[in-house]
Amino acid sequence: MKHLLLSLCLLFILACAKQPYQLSKPQQSFYKSIASHCGKSYAGKVIFPADGKDPFAGQPLTMHVASCSDTTIRIPFHVGEDKSRTWVLRKTEEGLQLKHDHRHKDGTPDEITMYGGMALASDSKLEQRFPADAHTAKLIPAAATNEWTLALSPDGKTFSYILKRDNQLRFRADFDLAKPL
Template sequence: MHPAINRLAPGALATVLLSACASMDEPPALPATQEAFWDNLTSHCGNTYAGGLASSDERDEDFEGRQMLAHWAQCSDNRVAIAFHVEDAGAPGGWDRSRTWLITRNADGLRLKHDHRHEDGSEDAVTQYGGDTLSAGTARVQDFPVDAYSIAMFEREGLDVSLTNVWRVEVSPADAPGAMFAYQLTRRNDPTRLFRVEFDANDPVDTPPPAWGW
């Protein structure tokens, strides 16, 4: 303990420690547009929305025609976990529940990570990849270029095609007319690459079972 703190009276010391703990728990400040985006994102907490594939890249033909759900499974002051469920006749119970999007706020902005699990809850070899915002974005759109951790993992796993990934999250306030939520993938070195799923955020549906591992 710092000598100056050690000399404090017990009551004053308790005040200092409580203030320090409180400041550690407070969400870090964000640029105004990211604060607005965070407010929009958290306005959906607890809800589930139905959607589907909105892009037409032939590389995603396995997703065509499949029902999809986005479930705001957990919300805290600093993190939102959105489970991404995909209808799959070959998966247990007819659904692939392996994916969860994690959006966190930190001192440098917003971060998106992908939590991928197997049915038994164990982590997939390719998981916790994503990136951090490089700009303030807008109240409804934030981009997340691939980070160094993810690049190293993609190289290790032979996924060189993903080394220039940019993920996008779009969200409207829950009470906005025509509210929507979208997740999108593009690549800086491949202008033809587009994976995009959209959800009707005006019409909540029944809550699905938890994502695998959650």
């Protein structure tokens, strides 16, 4: 009887233990694809706007798939010497989330940080779209219509970070996954 009670308590504890959030199959596949690059860095370039007017144009772009866990992938995004940006891809109860973590050189959070949104339902394991959430709209009213897309090319050689605002392309950077730095 004592062993039965102990076994039942153990099963109860295991059942209550926090399990990593379950994503849809396409989101889970996308998450695993990004995580497969953990520990690697890649060079990128601005694709749009192509007129060179973007402040990132002409500067070296680097993404580092720096840390990966069952629930969170952190991808620092460097623009030249500016290392203030990190994309945070996280599994939540609602699904896959993208946030932009901006920090000062001393590591303290920027006034404008942790904006982003939840991935839309999609059948694509290569592309996830993240419309701006309510926090983003409050933090940056002009970004209320933003939609960020993270995409992998079908051949797996390119990672794209895309920003649309008011359904118009505003920014795109592509990173060469075939050539880790």
